[in-house]
Amino acid sequence: MAAAARLLELRPGRDMTAVVIDGKTVSQKIRAECRGRVKGLQETHGVTPCLAVILIGDSHASQVYVRNKMRAAEDVGLLSRPFIFDRDVPVAIVLDLIDRLNQDPDVHGILVQLPLPPQFNIYTVLHRISPAKDVDGFHLYNVGGLVVGDTIFSPCTPFGVMKLLEHQGIEIAGQNVVVVGASNIVGKPMALMMMQQDATVTICHARTRDLAQFTILADILIVAAGVPGLILKQMVRRGAVVIDVGINRLPSGKIVGDVDFEGVSEKASFITPVPGGVGPMTVSMLIWNTITSAERHMTMHPV
Numbered sequence: 001m002a003a004a005a006r007l008l009e010l011r012p013g014r015d016m017t018a019v020v021i022d023g024k025t026v027s028q029k030i031r032a033e034c035r036g037r038v039k040g041l042q043e044t045h046g047v048t049p050c051l052a053v054i055l056i057g058d059s060h061a062s063q064v065y066v067r068n069k070m071r072a073a074e075d076v077g078l079l080s081r082p083f084i085f086d087r088d089v090p091v092a093i094v095l096d097l098i099d100r101l102n103q104d105p106d107v108h109g110i111l112v113q114l115p116l117p118p119q120f121n122i123y124t125v126l127h128r129i130s131p132a133k134d135v136d137g138f139h140l141y142n143v144g145g146l147v148v149g150d151t152i153f154s155p156c157t158p159f160g161v162m163k164l165l166e167h168q169g170i171e172i173a174g175q176n177v178v179v180v181g182a183s184n185i186v187g188k189p190m191a192l193m194m195m196q197q198d199a200t201v202t203i204c205h206a207r208t209r210d211l212a213q214f215t216i217l218a219d220i221l222i223v224a225a226g227v228p229g230l231i232l233k234q235m236v237r238r239g240a241v242v243i244d245v246g247i248n249r250l251p252s253g254k255i256v257g258d259v260d261f262e263g264v265s266e267k268a269s270f271i272t273p274v275p276g277g278v279g280p281m282t283v284s285m286l287i288w289n290t291i292t293s294a295e296r297h298m299t300m301h302p303v
């Protein structure tokens with residue numbers, strides 16, 4: 001349902017049931033679009049986009065993330081090249097690999113799975129990746145590009161949120177957007193991307209006093225704090241669009257977001273579920289960025 005039509009349904013003082021934004025379906029549409037772009041590159045330039053993935057250490061969670069990213073990439077027709085190191089690998093070996101991948105014309109995206117073992121300075125590693133292959137969007141060049149609205153690659157999770165809103169037809173310009181969470185990978189880039197689309201943006205974080213006084217003003221509320229149950233119904237404006245980026249595992253094993261989904265659904269116009277909302281978008285945007293990188297490369301270095 002289009003956002004404008006949805007807002008017309010709102011009546012002051014009456015509860016409603018939010019439309020649940022289905023991230024899986026949007027993600028599938030994006031992957032279908034990605035398949036078409038890969039085919040186009042193959043037919044026009046004889047090139048298949050390639051994602052190099054560097055995994056250091058034996059964290060089970062990181063192994064699962066890397067496997068999922070590579071599977072998803074291959075599923076849309078990308079090539080993926082894994083580079084797996086023991087947790088005590090010398091820093092110089094990894095930096096040398098990144099240098100070689102930066103120079104390799106057959107590699108279009110380089111991803112270093114985080115977190116890294118203690119001998120690594122994360123910024124030394126991330127800033128070693130060429131900004132033109134930095135498909136995670138973490139290099140300072142791409143972060144700076146977000147500030148002036150001219151980045152090569154946007155970080156995948158906030159980029160996924162933008163795509164979800166776009167697919168749902170939700171207007172951003174002129175809206176009050178409140179972002180809860182100010183991390184470098186989600187909250188801050190999210191706020192910058194919203195500013196770029198002419199939203200009025202407020203950023204809240206763990207030291208914000210009286211969070212509710214800000215969240216209640218949001219037309220679009222984006223929550224990425226990593227705190228289950230942080231956002232309750234009474235903190236949300238009637239008819240707000242609520243995007244829950246949080247992923248939290250409860251002691252019971254259940255995965256939940258940061259928003260009280262049941263309660264807030266009675267007041268919001270749109271809401272994302274956890275799981276099945278923002279989560280599926282993140283990997284899709286990584287694939288999207290890798291294809292964009294290959295397309296840029298072919299424009300700049302046609303064969």
Ligand code: NAD
Pocket residue numbers: 157180181182183184185186187204205206207208211224225226227230245246247248278279280282
């Ligand atoms: P982070 O820990 O780096 O940052 C959390 C931010 O939230 C900080 O700015 C902190 O100040 C703020 N915060 C913490 N408690 C708060 C509170 N009580 N009130 C207001 N602000 C508070 O986390 P992150 O990497 O940005 O991730 C945030 C959440 O999003 C996590 O649950 C993470 O698992 C999830 N995440 C999801 C995806 C996805 O693909 N859906 C991707 C990345 C992160």
